[in-house]
Amino acid sequence: MKRLFALLALVGAVGFGAPAWAEEKAAAPEAAVATAPAAAPAVAAPAAAAAAPAAEAAAPAAAPAPVVNKGDNAWVMVCAALVILMSIPGLALFYGGLVRTKNMLSVLMQVFVTFSLITVLWVIYGYSAAFTEGNQFFGVLDKLFLKGVTVDSVGATFTKGVVISELAFVIFQGAFAAITCGLIVGAFAERAKFSAVLVFMVIWFTLSYIPMAHMVWYWAGPDAYIDAAAGEAAGKTAGFLFQKGALDFAGGTVVHINAAVAGLVGAYMVGKRTGLGNVSMAPHSLTFTMIGASLLWFGWFGFNAGSALEASGGAALAMVNTWVATACAALSWMFAEWILKGKPSMLGAASGAVAGLVAITPAAGFVGVMGAIIIGLLAGIVCLWGVNGLKKILGVDDSLDVFGVHGIGGILGAILTGVFVDPALGGTGVYDYVANKVGDFDMTAQVISQLWGVGTVVVWSGVVSLVAYKLVDIVIGLRVPEEEEREGLDLTSHGETAYHH
Numbered sequence: 001m002k003r004l005f006a007l008l009a010l011v012g013a014v015g016f017g018a019p020a021w022a023e024e025k026a027a028a029p030e031a032a033v034a035t036a037p038a039a040a041p042a043v044a045a046p047a048a049a050a051a052a053p054a055a056e057a058a059a060p061a062a063a064p065a066p067v068v069n070k071g072d073n074a075w076v077m078v079c080a081a082l083v084i085l086m087s088i089p090g091l092a093l094f095y096g097g098l099v100r101t102k103n104m105l106s107v108l109m110q111v112f113v114t115f116s117l118i119t120v121l122w123v124i125y126g127y128s129a130a131f132t133e134g135n136q137f138f139g140v141l142d143k144l145f146l147k148g149v150t151v152d153s154v155g156a157t158f159t160k161g162v163v164i165s166e167l168a169f170v171i172f173q174g175a176f177a178a179i180t181c182g183l184i185v186g187a188f189a190e191r192a193k194f195s196a197v198l199v200f201m202v203i204w205f206t207l208s209y210i211p212m213a214h215m216v217w218y219w220a221g222p223d224a225y226i227d228a229a230a231g232e233a234a235g236k237t238a239g240f241l242f243q244k245g246a247l248d249f250a251g252g253t254v255v256h257i258n259a260a261v262a263g264l265v266g267a268y269m270v271g272k273r274t275g276l277g278n279v280s281m282a283p284h285s286l287t288f289t290m291i292g293a294s295l296l297w298f299g300w301f302g303f304n305a306g307s308a309l310e311a312s313g314g315a316a317l318a319m320v321n322t323w324v325a326t327a328c329a330a331l332s333w334m335f336a337e338w339i340l341k342g343k344p345s346m347l348g349a350a351s352g353a354v355a356g357l358v359a360i361t362p363a364a365g366f367v368g369v370m371g372a373i374i375i376g377l378l379a380g381i382v383c384l385w386g387v388n389g390l391k392k393i394l395g396v397d398d399s400l401d402v403f404g405v406h407g408i409g410g411i412l413g414a415i416l417t418g419v420f421v422d423p424a425l426g427g428t429g430v431y432d433y434v435a436n437k438v439g440d441f442d443m444t445a446q447v448i449s450q451l452w453g454v455g456t457v458v459v460w461s462g463v464v465s466l467v468a469y470k471l472v473d474i475v476i477g478l479r480v481p482e483e484e485e486r487e488g489l490d491l492t493s494h495g496e497t498a499y500h501h
Contacts, residue, residue, distance in 0.1 A: 066163045066223075068154055072310045076168045079306025083175035086299030087115045087182050094292025094354070095186050096498075097285040098400050102488025103190045104284065104498035110185045110194065114201050115178045121205055122174040129206075130213040131173065136240035137211045139218065146170065156221025157309040160433070164309060172306060177213070180255045181205055186400030187263025188270040188478075191485050194493050196476045203468040204262055208461045212254045215239040216246060216453065225433035245446065246453035247421060247430070249318065250307040252362025252414040253457045260407030261461040264398060269469040270478050272397035274485050286346050293350035297326055300357045304364040317428075318364035321372035322357065328376030329356025333384050348384070351405060355383035358409035363417040368426025375416050383409050411454055418450035419443060 092111040096104050118126070125144055132139035143149060146167075153166035181201050219242050224234035235243060241253070248254060273281065283289060304322045308315035333352025338344040359379035360372055367375070387404035398404065421427035422441050430446070432439035472478060479485075484492035491497060 066154065066161050068163055068165055069310070072157065072162065072312075073164050073168055075311035075315065076164055076172050076306055076309060079302035080168065080172040080175050082299045082302025083172065083179065083306070084115075084299075086296050086303060087175070087179040088112055090292050090295030090299055091179060091182050092292070093288045094296060094350075095189065095400055097288030097290075097292060098186075098283045099189050100281065100488070101284040101499060102490055102497075104490060105496060106194070106489035106493055107185065107189050108498075109494055110189075110192075110197055111182045113198065114182045114185065117198060117201060118178040118181045118205055119174060121202065122177050123170075126177060126205065126210055127170050127174065129210045130177075131169075131218055133218070133220070133237050134214075136238075136243065137215060139214055156223065158222060158314070158431075159310060159312075160222045160225075160436075162310060169309070173213070176251060176255060176303075177205065177209055180209055180251070180259045183255070183259035183402060183406060184263045184266065187267045187398045187402040189399040190489065191273055191479055192266075192270055193477060193480050194489075196472050196478045199476060200266075200468050200472050203471065204464060207468070208258060208262065208464040209254070212258050212457055212460060215241040215456070216248050216254050218242065222433045228434055231434040241453050241456060244452045245430075245449035247366055247417050247446070247450065248362045248414065248453060249365040249417070250304045250361045252358070252410045252417070253453045256358050256361060256406040256410030257414065257454065257457045258461045260403045260405075260410060261458055262465040263402035264394075264396065264407065265462060265465040266469055267396045267398045267403075269466075269473065273399065274482055276397055283347065286350075290346055290350050293353050297353055297357060300326070300361075304361060308365055314365050314428075317368075320369060321360055321364045321367060324369060325360035325372040325376030325379070326353050326356035328373050329353060329359065329380035329383075332377045332380030334380075336381050336384050351387070351401070352380040352383070355379045355405050355409045358406050359383075359413035359416075362410070362414045363420060366417055366428050367420035368428075370426050371416075371420030375413060375420065378416070379409050379412055382412050414454050415447065415450050418447035421446065 088111065092108045095111060096107045099107050123146055125141060127146065127149075128141050128143035129139050132142055134140040149166050149170060151165070151167065154163035155166040155169040157164060181204070184201075184204070185197065216239060218239040220234040220237050225231040241248075246253070275281075300322055301319050305315045305319035308318055330349050330353040333355060334344045334349045337348040356376040356379050359375050363371065363375060383405050386408035387401040390408065391398060391401070391404055394403075396403075419425070421429065422443050423429040423438065424441075429438035429441050431437070469478060480489065480492065
């Protein structure tokens with residue numbers, strides 16, 4: 001335990017002593033299409049940038065400070081609650097149903113406590129490091145413990161002159177951070193030490209999630225783009241990938257690929273489950289898995305549509321795309337499996353739905369409905385290959401197929417966003433906040449920007465995850481003893497069981 005506390009102290013020192021770095025968010029397609037965790041086209045996702053009344057007061061004929069729109073505020077707060085529902089109990093039940101009876105509670109516990117842990121870290125330093133102006137990779141720590149964030153603080157949306165309460169933005173973005181970390185749990189389910197999971201989450205959240213959120217979503221907000229000179233100056237304060245023009249409406253890179261790569265590295269580092277290939281590893285309750293998938297689908301409307309940060313037509317577009325792409329992916333996975341295996345399965349339909357949700361996430365507010373349908377249909381088939389063919393090629397025991405669904409689906413969606421955002425294909429295009437209109441679209445350039453996002457998150461998360469797992473393994477050990485694994489983590493790690501017969 002002394003080594004555990006020492007490691008936690010070390011991580012805390014790293015997190016609180018981080019240098020001041022720049023922030024911005026992914027570009028937004030049109031004023032109303034923005035995302036807390038989502039990136040927008042020409043100008044990236046909304047950085048919950050608080051208003052600067054002092055600076056404006058110095059101006060001779062300063063315009064009146066924008067007033068919070070109560071409808072937008074209410075929408076973002078409701079969406080934040082929906083995203084929380086995705087983690088607890090949605091993700092917890094989806095994962096819990098997929099493991100064996102003896103490990104049900106261990107998975108519920110890991111997701112539930114990870115959610116709680118990241119919530120606290122987000123308020124302490126995560127929000128400040130992700131959504132303040134620093135350098136291209138990190139913000140500064142001026143808002144530790146939400147210092148200065150009051151009931152009167154406001155944050156930018158994707159429309160000039162329209163703001164929401166900064167506190168609403170804080171919880172919305174914090175819910176994204178929490179579920180991202182929870183997703184990782186599925187890759188090494190049924191054999192990881194609980195203490196190791198928690199310490200890893202602290203390190204990974206600090207050094208991978210926060211910088212990726214800053215790189216993709218931090219920007220100065222639309223009101224900073226007054227003219228070309230001001231726009232250029234504001235652009236230089238944005239996050240690295242925002243400046244590259246990478247679009248991520250609600251977290252294809254920041255959430256899904258980021259978590260999936262961490263899960264894949266973890267599955268390799270922790271090793272395969274004891275008895276894999278010789279002992280049945282079948283899900284113990286597909287009923288719970290279906291309920292969890294349904295809660296994820298329901299909560300995902302908050303995840304994607306809420307990323308517009310306004311109760312607008314852009315939010316409605318994201319909501320419709322989330323609805324239809326998910327249905328298409330559930331059907332394409334089910335029918336493909338039916339053809340290949342002779343029978344359609346509940347697990348396949350549920351997995352397909354999650355694949356569709358993942359793939360449409362980066363594109364939700366940027367593509368038209370036909371684009372969403374194509375992305376959904378492709379996601380079901382490609383992710384089916386990801387959890388079967390690719391998994392065998394990689395030779396890894398990714399217990400609950402985190403990489404096959406979230407990694408492959410996230411990569412597919414991120415790249416196709418660059419294609420279907422094209423106005424000629426029904427997309428919104430990339431909004432130019434200086435000209436106050438949708439700019440000229442270059443598909444090749446946009447796809448290259450999307451590849452920058454994909455490549456950056458794969459490398460960044462991969463390196464951070466490898467170092468973090470190795471450090472935790474040296475100090476605590478990643479895996480429970482074989483005897484405990486055979487008996488089940490519910491009893492050996494938590495002293496309780498999910499069922500009493």
